[in-house]
Amino acid sequence: xDKLAEDIFQYTAFPQNHQIEDVAQALIKKFPCLxxxxxxxxxxxxxxxxxxxxxNYRTKMRSIGCPEVTLNxxxxxxxxxxxxxxxxxxxxxxxxxxxxxxxxxxxxxSLEKLRLELLKDVRQRNSTAVVREKMSKTFSYRRREVVQExxxxxxxxxxxxxxxxxxxxxAEFQRITTVPLETTFMAQLDSLVPQLAFVFKKKxxxxxxxxxxxxxxxxxDIQGDILQDQRNTRMGIYVLKxxxxxxxxxxxxxxxxxxxxxxxxxxxxxxxxAVMLGVIYALNxxxxxxxxxxxxxxxKVLMQMDGAKLSPKVLGLKNKILGxxx
Numbered sequence: 001x002d003k004l005a006e007d008i009f010q011y012t013a014f015p016q017n018h019q020i021e022d023v024a025q026a027l028i029k030k031f032p033c034l035x036x037x038x039x040x041x042x043x044x045x046x047x048x049x050x051x052x053x054x055x056n057y058r059t060k061m062r063s064i065g066c067p068e069v070t071l072n073x074x075x076x077x078x079x080x081x082x083x084x085x086x087x088x089x090x091x092x093x094x095x096x097x098x099x100x101x102x103x104x105x106x107x108x109x110s111l112e113k114l115r116l117e118l119l120k121d122v123r124q125r126n127s128t129a130v131v132r133e134k135m136s137k138t139f140s141y142r143r144r145e146v147v148q149e150x151x152x153x154x155x156x157x158x159x160x161x162x163x164x165x166x167x168x169x170x171a172e173f174q175r176i177t178t179v180p181l182e183t184t185f186m187a188q189l190d191s192l193v194p195q196l197a198f199v200f201k202k203k204x205x206x207x208x209x210x211x212x213x214x215x216x217x218x219x220x221d222i223q224g225d226i227l228q229d230q231r232n233t234r235m236g237i238y239v240l241k242x243x244x245x246x247x248x249x250x251x252x253x254x255x256x257x258x259x260x261x262x263x264x265x266x267x268x269x270x271x272x273x274a275v276m277l278g279v280i281y282a283l284n285x286x287x288x289x290x291x292x293x294x295x296x297x298x299x300k301v302l303m304q305m306d307g308a309k310l311s312p313k314v315l316g317l318k319n320k321i322l323g324x325x326x
Contacts, residue, residue, distance in 0.1 A: 184302075
């Protein structure tokens with residue numbers, strides 16, 4: 001059990017119930033003699049034992065200063081959150097490197113020095129390789145700030161301007177999840193769009209009417225300017241139409257978070273959707289409640305991250321898509 005807890009921790013410090021169940025099921029499959037005779041599943045007791053074992057292992061790792069668990073200790077919380085179960089910070093979107101250790105030989109002071117160097121590097125020409133290397137090296141330092149302090153986006157952009165570029169957002173997403181952002185998103189989108197369009201067109205009623213409006217984006221120019229109320233925009237993609245332009249010609253496409261433009265000059269709406277996902281991960285933002293099913297579909301079906309357990313709505317859509325692809 002100790003070895004199992006250690007192996008699970010390498011994957012995630014806070015496994016979900018379905019992940020614990022997968023391990024317990026694999027355990028009795030590997031060792032049939034461990035199957036519980038009085039249990040319907042044959043492994044319920046092992047699930048409970050694994051949960052307690054993981055809690056004990058987290059306590060052990062907390063005592064040696066593992067950042068992913070120490071950030072949830074009471075002493076590291078603000079005065080209004082000083083309860084063990086209050087605002088627990090843990091991976092919720094299949095993050096592999098949620099709050100990693102600093103690189104060997106580095107500490108907060110040395111990494112802060114690199115951050116200050118990056119402020120100069122990002123303004124220099126032909127510094128892409130240098131910026132990329134230092135951004136990779138300072139990932140753990142930046143990640144702790146994002147996870148522990150939930151900084152204001154505008155302030156964080158001033159501290160880490162190099163992050164707010166399309167390539168670096170993609171690199172940060174891959175550091176967090178190990179999954180390439182744009183290549184995965186675009187490849188999966190290309191393969192699923194025909195099935196999605198067919199499924200949506202068959203949808204009737206009010207839902208079908210709403211979906212039809214969104215499908216027009218695939219065939220028509222986008223009208224309007226959502227920047228009119230930018231200051232009240234918590235999270236969104238803006239598209240500025242070029243006056244007199246043809247289909248797909250836009251003055252600008254960008255991303256707004258908390259009223260601040262965090263990225264602009266994005267090439268296409270599809271790329272903006274991919275980069276928006278990267279921004280959410282890079283800044284450790286929660287999915288907007290009104291778009292929770294959209295982002296669940298993007299994360300678990302499109303990006304294929306933690307797709308073992310889907311909500312009924314997303315599972316139903318996935319099954320319809322698979323049915324249309326046959």
